[in-house]
Amino acid sequence: MAGATTLLTSQSLSLGSPTLSDIAPPRQRRKEARPQELLDAALDLFAEKGFAATRSEEVAARAGVAKGTLYLYYPSKEELLKAVIQQRLSSEIAAAAAQAASYPGPTEDLMKEVLADWWIKVFDSPTSAVFKLIITEVRNFPEIAEFYVREVVEPGKQLVGRIVQRGIERGEFRPVDVPTAVLSLILPMIMLCLHKHSIGACAPALNEVDPHAFIRQHVQLVLQGLRR
Amino acid sequence: MAGATTLLTSQSLSLGSPTLSDIAPPRQRRKEARPQELLDAALDLFAEKGFAATRSEEVAARAGVAKGTLYLYYPSKEELLKAVIQQRLSSEIAAAAAQAASYPGPTEDLMKEVLADWWIKVFDSPTSAVFKLIITEVRNFPEIAEFYVREVVEPGKQLVGRIVQRGIERGEFRPVDVPTAVLSLILPMIMLCLHKHSIGACAPALNEVDPHAFIRQHVQLVLQGLRR
Amino acid sequence: MAGATTLLTSQSLSLGSPTLSDIAPPRQRRKEARPQELLDAALDLFAEKGFAATRSEEVAARAGVAKGTLYLYYPSKEELLKAVIQQRLSSEIAAAAAQAASYPGPTEDLMKEVLADWWIKVFDSPTSAVFKLIITEVRNFPEIAEFYVREVVEPGKQLVGRIVQRGIERGEFRPVDVPTAVLSLILPMIMLCLHKHSIGACAPALNEVDPHAFIRQHVQLVLQGLRR
Amino acid sequence: MAGATTLLTSQSLSLGSPTLSDIAPPRQRRKEARPQELLDAALDLFAEKGFAATRSEEVAARAGVAKGTLYLYYPSKEELLKAVIQQRLSSEIAAAAAQAASYPGPTEDLMKEVLADWWIKVFDSPTSAVFKLIITEVRNFPEIAEFYVREVVEPGKQLVGRIVQRGIERGEFRPVDVPTAVLSLILPMIMLCLHKHSIGACAPALNEVDPHAFIRQHVQLVLQGLRR
DNA sequence: AATGAATGAGGCTTCATTCAT
DNA sequence: TATGAATGAAGCCTCATTCAT
Structure with missing residues (x-):
């Protein structure tokens, strides 16, 4: 591994x-x-x-x-x-970790920025496929679960959770349950990655909704729910 | 059937x-x-x-x-x-279709009720596994996509979409983009089904969040964002 | 195993x-x-x-x-x-063990009888091939060595060794080194088994010597050397 | 060569x-x-x-x-x-051929000397491994058998056979069957070479008997049987 | 209807051999 | 000459499917 x-x-x-189009000797x-x-x-x-x-x-x-x-x-x-999984996720790790530290502005803007950054980096890249791979294969290779939870899930939850917490502490957000809010924000993002590599790849039916637009609006909507 | x-x-x-509907001798x-x-x-x-x-x-x-x-x-x-897929989903279809028709009360309550009903029926039953099956296998068996989109996705989106629409028309909700709101509500539910049958089955790490509680709060949160 | x-x-x-010539359904x-x-x-x-x-x-x-x-x-x-090895040798084991016990006559005759019995049983049967198999494969599968030494070599040496010992004790044989005499008697027999399944199988050159006749004379010759 | x-x-x-015989610059x-x-x-x-x-x-x-x-x-x-096989055996050939020609002393001594010389030269050298190689591979490469029999087996049998014959003719040995006596003398030597490279290499169990001592005693024992 | 022995196509992996450097 | 990356034929083993009982 x-x-x-x-x-x-x-x-x-x-x-x-x-x-393979570059001119190069086959061997x-x-x-x-x-x-x-x-x-x-x-x-x-x-x-x-x-x-x-x-x-x-x-x-x-x-x-x-x-x-x-x-x-x-x-x-x-x-x-x-x-x-495959490790290499893709290794780049995920530590990437977003630092950026949230010293943001001065409103928490809503911070959250939008952090999530948008991550989303840009992930959705249009092959990394989006890793989520499908993990969902489909963890039960056959439980070591993967351990790695994924430790290196991706937990850091991700921490990151977003801290931002929600900041919003609450600064009086911008209502005192909601933090883990719940985190999942409300993130799960649809993961789901869209899965969708892209399953139904989205064969039935363009649902593609009427642009993923980037949707995520923007979804974050907006949830933040609206958190407000005050 | x-x-x-x-x-x-x-x-x-x-x-x-x-x-199984025929009356058959017990032996x-x-x-x-x-x-x-x-x-x-x-x-x-x-x-x-x-x-x-x-x-x-x-x-x-x-x-x-x-x-x-x-x-x-x-x-x-x-x-x-x-x-397997067909039999499970066939029972889904048309189930919830009717109930939304003549609901008198506030749209928020209607939405909570409809989603809770569906959630109860799906998450704790084997049906939750079908979503994983679909996500993992559609690309190998595209007929499945067709069936799934037509019989489950579209009716589901219609149903929830009509409720959102009702909320907007009645002035209870802000005039948001309906498809977006629908996905914001539903995607986490699907995602939890997937989770239950993948990471949730090997790494109990994330199980600290109760799915039923989460969905209730998630719906509440999104409805909050829709309000006014 | x-x-x-x-x-x-x-x-x-x-x-x-x-x-396969028996009339029988193929499956x-x-x-x-x-x-x-x-x-x-x-x-x-x-x-x-x-x-x-x-x-x-x-x-x-x-x-x-x-x-x-x-x-x-x-x-x-x-x-x-x-x-293959185990099954063939399992039949070897314990076979000759008992027969030497209560023989009344001269030790030379006992030895001839015991060796001839074993030889008859082994050389013309597929069991002779096992020796080649062991010689060729033990280094790749050391478990085999253990089994072979324990179940075949040691019992065989004991058996023949006891007969030589008896000859010495009864004054029929000279006081030779027992393990040496045992090997002098037995090694050519093993060697003939190997030969049968290697050179003997492609170059009939050496087959001018009849194995059974040879072994009889070989035993005779060695016993002659042991005498008095 | x-x-x-x-x-x-x-x-x-x-x-x-x-x-390798050419005179070559040391570099x-x-x-x-x-x-x-x-x-x-x-x-x-x-x-x-x-x-x-x-x-x-x-x-x-x-x-x-x-x-x-x-x-x-x-x-x-x-x-x-x-x-591999050819190069090793080519050196064997013709080596011992000459030495037996004009030996003056008793045949027993001649035999001991010839066999001991050969044994020394073979057993402790890599050549001993060739016998295992031949035993294991002849049936897959029959050309090897031809070569081996012609260049090693036959000359070897001739050599030892002539010595036995000499002993008989000089009245030192009983008029035994010459091929049989030859095999009685030689087969254990080959067998010990095989053993060294198979069981002897994994199960030191049998190594209690020193090969050199054994061969000396074995030859002695057989010569004893040939005597008079 | 139920069984499970038998089949053989097909997938994973190895390794003798080649060849560009 | 020497290297070792690359190849692909070939071998081990699995498993979907068949069929005689």
Whole structure:
């Protein structure tokens, strides 16, 4: 779960299938890019078809390499899954941690800013797919749950919770139950990520609602409920 | 039950999930119950491990029959999946449709009542698992999306949307964007269903928040935001 | 290593490839004969080509079943190997143990009889192949060594050693080193088993010497050397 | 060395195990030694794990070179096997042939000397492993059998056989069957070589008997049986 | 209707071999 | 010459499905 991922540094936000169009020799093309290409391909496919239904050869093919090459970088499909999740979330961690610290203005604005930042960073990037992956695979790989809760859920709840708390303390918000408010704000964001990679990907029916617009309005609506 | 099943393409109903409504001699009780037992076992396992990772023998075993017996009722694992989803959702449909029609009181109360009714009916029942199943499997079986959107999503959005609309028209709610408000209300409910069958099943960390309490407060909070 | 072998009782001495010529339905032919048929096929092939070079499908094919059927009886190729060795040697054990006890005549005759009995039982039967299997595979599966030494080597050395001892005590043999004499008697027998399943099977060059005649004369020769 | 290599069919010598006899500048010492290092590593590993179970990368690693380098010296793993066997046995051949010719003393002493010389040369050297290799691999590579029988077995039997014959003719030995006596003398020696590289390498149980002491006593015992 | 032994296509993984550097 | 990344054929094993009982 750890080893192979230390190689990966730059985290491309490309939407998957790595470009093979560059003029480069087919072999030895760029060894140091391989792991990230494989992780991207794997995230795409695992999120699309599910871990079990994705053949490792498909992952390799989408990354532009042969079946065997995958195993030069990850010792098994399962380790690949863990690496995919870990690598994507590792970048999440600590990202938003600091920013809320010394905000001077109204809490509503702070909240909007923090959530919007996170949303921008996540929804349009492949990271949005990780949430689907986690929802679908945790019960088969409980180690993932532990990691996810510790590294993403808890820090996230803390962050948003502290902002709500600030609002209450400054008299901007009513004295609501903090955890509840946090979930009210965040759950729809996660849900939209899941939607994007499931029903949203086959039935454009619901796409009449623009996700970014919705989240903005949703946050607005909940903040309205918190006000005074 | 038969009438509502025209959706899942031609093959899906080839076997016709057997009706339990016939008056049958008590000694055949067990045989009559088989299909439902198989569907229940399948829903459980599919939601837990995913469709691809669930062996059909496991389903049979959990239903208390032998491997071959499963195939007497459903011609393939895939048909079983479709039957599972369809059968669960068929009962959802039309249920809540009528109740909103002639409610006299304040819209807030109507909304709370409708959502609470639905929530009670869904969250603690196996039906909550269907949402996970849909999220995880639609992209592999697009017929499911079609069925789900038409029979569940659209009616649901309509129902809640009409209530929001009523609130606006009666001057109880601010003139918000209706689809947005609907999603703000509903997405956390779906999300909690998903959570229950994924992270909630392995990491009790988040279970500190009671789902029923949360939903009550969430609805309250959003309604607060809609008010005036 | 244990489980599956308890089913097997009668130990056929057929030279491998089980007769499929009996009129019997292809499926469900004789479930209880399967394990022995698979063990026989496996012993044959493992001794011929080596464990690693034998494909499990070959074993199945020689036993007259399909690839997958093998795995209904043995959970892996490695377990099959262990079962093969264990089952063959289990019959060895305790066989010769008792017979030497109360022999009245000259020690030379006793020795000839005991060795001839064992030789007859082993050399012309598939059991002779087990020795090759052990020689070739112990270093890859050290558990086998333990079992073999404990169950076959030690009892065998004890048995022959006691007879040599008896000869010495009765003044029939010279006071030689007992373990040495034992090995002088036995090693050529093992070696002939190995030969039979290696060079003897491809280059009939050495087959000018009849194994049975040789062993008789070899024992005679060594006993001659022990005399007085 | 080149002269004796006509045996292993056409392909076997395609690369021609490089001669070390050329006078070469010292800085190429390492390069010159490569083939022998590879052969030694291969013999070790093939004898330990079997040909099929040994990865060619392991051989390269043990010889201290990279995977690809192996293929600069031997065109395939199979050719490497043949080269290993051939090179080891080529040195065996003709060695002992001459020494028996003009021995003046008693035949027993001649025999002891010839066998002891051979034993010393073989048992403690890597050559002892070749016997295991031959036993385990002949049936997969029948060319080996041909070569081995012609170049090792037959000359060896001739040599020892002539000595036995000499003993009979000089009235020192009883008129026994010569081939039988030869095998009685030699088979335990081969068996001890096999043992050293199989059970002897994992279960030190049997190592209580010193091989050198045993062989001395074994020869003594058989000669005793031949006497008069 | 129910069983479970049998099948064999298909997926994961290994490793001999190649080849660009 | 030497390397080791890459390949893909081939082997182990699983499991959806069949079918004789």
